Amino acid sequence: MAAFIESKQSGGGSSRMYTYDTLQEIATYLLERTELRPKVGIICGSGLGTLAEQLTDVDSFDYETIPHFPVSTVAGHVGRLVFGYLAGVPVMCMQGRFHHYEGYPLAKCAMPVRVMHLIGCTHLIATNAAGGANPKYRVGDIMLIKDHINLMGFAGNNPLQGPNDERFGPRFFGMANTYDPKLNQQAKVIARQIGIENELREGVYTCLGGPNFETVAEVKMLSMLGVDAIGMSTVHEIITARHCGMTCFAFSLITNMCTMSYEEEEEHCHDSIVGVGKNREKTLGEFVSRIVKHIHYEAKK
Numbered sequence: 001m002a003a004f005i006e007s008k009q010s011g012g013g014s015s016r017m018y019t020y021d022t023l024q025e026i027a028t029y030l031l032e033r034t035e036l037r038p039k040v041g042i043i044c045g046s047g048l049g050t051l052a053e054q055l056t057d058v059d060s061f062d063y064e065t066i067p068h069f070p071v072s073t074v075a076g077h078v079g080r081l082v083f084g085y086l087a088g089v090p091v092m093c094m095q096g097r098f099h100h101y102e103g104y105p106l107a108k109c110a111m112p113v114r115v116m117h118l119i120g121c122t123h124l125i126a127t128n129a130a131g132g133a134n135p136k137y138r139v140g141d142i143m144l145i146k147d148h149i150n151l152m153g154f155a156g157n158n159p160l161q162g163p164n165d166e167r168f169g170p171r172f173f174g175m176a177n178t179y180d181p182k183l184n185q186q187a188k189v190i191a192r193q194i195g196i197e198n199e200l201r202e203g204v205y206t207c208l209g210g211p212n213f214e215t216v217a218e219v220k221m222l223s224m225l226g227v228d229a230i231g232m233s234t235v236h237e238i239i240t241a242r243h244c245g246m247t248c249f250a251f252s253l254i255t256n257m258c259t260m261s262y263e264e265e266e267e268h269c270h271d272s273i274v275g276v277g278k279n280r281e282k283t284l285g286e287f288v289s290r291i292v293k294h295i296h297y298e299a300k301k
């Protein structure tokens with residue numbers, strides 16, 4: 001088993017293994033085993049996987065059983081792709097994502113987004129657990145992502161590195177308004193409808209490589225750069241989704257406040273981060289269901 005996981009993790013050592021044909025093979029494998037044809041793909045962050053448990057009439061696939069798929073190695077990431085209905089709308093949901101710190105290249109972490117695209121998803125909803133770097137935030141807040149800073153990209157690490165396949169999208173492309181402003185507007189309306197407007201924020205997310213949490217100096221620096229929440233995912237998934245023309249919506253559940261001074265006891269640990277997700281599962285389920293319903297009915301207009 002260990003050797004099997006290792007082979008899945010190494011992926012041949014190159015992100016170039018995910019050619020168009022390989023990704024099409026994965027999509028076909030799934031499409032031949034489910035009758036659902038989702039237009040919305042959802043990625044569940046740490047502690048947010050219970051969202052997938054709300055789906056009805058499901059067809060689910062353990063990552064181990066899907067050809068060319070990596071495996072999830074992080075607690076709180078079940079490692080299953082679930083097709084089903086959320087609020088009556090067909091969706092596909094990653095119950096567990098892949099992170100760079102697990103040993104996967106960014107292209108591999110983001111690969112399922114291209115599979116979603118080939119399956120027919122026009123929209124991506126990415127969720128994550130993140131630390132609050134904005135001192136006004138509170139644990140349990142939901143931060144709509146309005147923009148990100150691709151710090152790993154600054155260091156030359158990008159999921160789209162390597163030859164570009166125009167069938168996915170152009171070599172060069174812009175990132176303005178990647179996080180759909182209309183969906184963020186609607187999310188604010190939904191937050192009012194379900195009574196969580198006081199816990200809703202909108203801000204800038206950044207992804208660090210992890211797996212360690214940030215030093216006080218790093219948090220100070222990122223905060224000065226305009227970062228409101230710090231995590232270890234999402235950015236490369238969103239870049240990949242944008243590249244292939246998907247509409248993106250993403251939010252962070254603020255599961256801890258980043259350590260901002262040397263006097264503070266650092267309290268955050270993965271278990272408590274997952275625990276915050278669990279505590280918010282009902283609210284987040286309602287929130288995401290309504291977003292999905294909105295996307296579905298807007299598409300029908």
Ligand SMILES: O=P(O)(O)O[C@@H]1C[C@H](O)[C@@H](CO)O1
Nearest residue numbers: 045046128129232233270273
């Ligand atoms: O998958 P996400 O980004 O929600 O996971 C966050 C970042 C780390 O993987 C983990 C730290 O507890 O949660």
